[in-house]
Amino acid sequence: MIVNATEFKTRAGKYLEIVDKEEVIITRNGKEVAKLIPIKNQGTPNADFLYGLLADKEKKDVTAEQIRDERIKEK
Structure with a gap:
């Protein structure tokens, strides 16, 4: 899922729940700046x-x- 930074800041709790099911890409000014991934899937x-x-x-x-x-x- 891709979401802009303003939306993410406004509804962070919602995206913390969503991240259990899929990665959340956060954009700022149309550019990808961060990826939120579930900790249980962290790897190397x-x-x-x-x-x-x-x-x-x-x-x-x-x-x-x-x-x-x-x-x-x-x-």
Whole structure:
């Protein structure tokens, strides 16, 4: 669901109930600025993506520092 910031501020409680069923994207001036997701669905999709940056690593037991160092080397 997409909602503008003014509507979200006015009816925040409503959207806190809706977020149990679907993500809520909040816009300001027509641009997406935030995403409200249920805490029970939080995960690590971004971290999973970062593991792909270390293609030469066979295992995923990689530290944040290793990921950061690999990112720096790519630049």
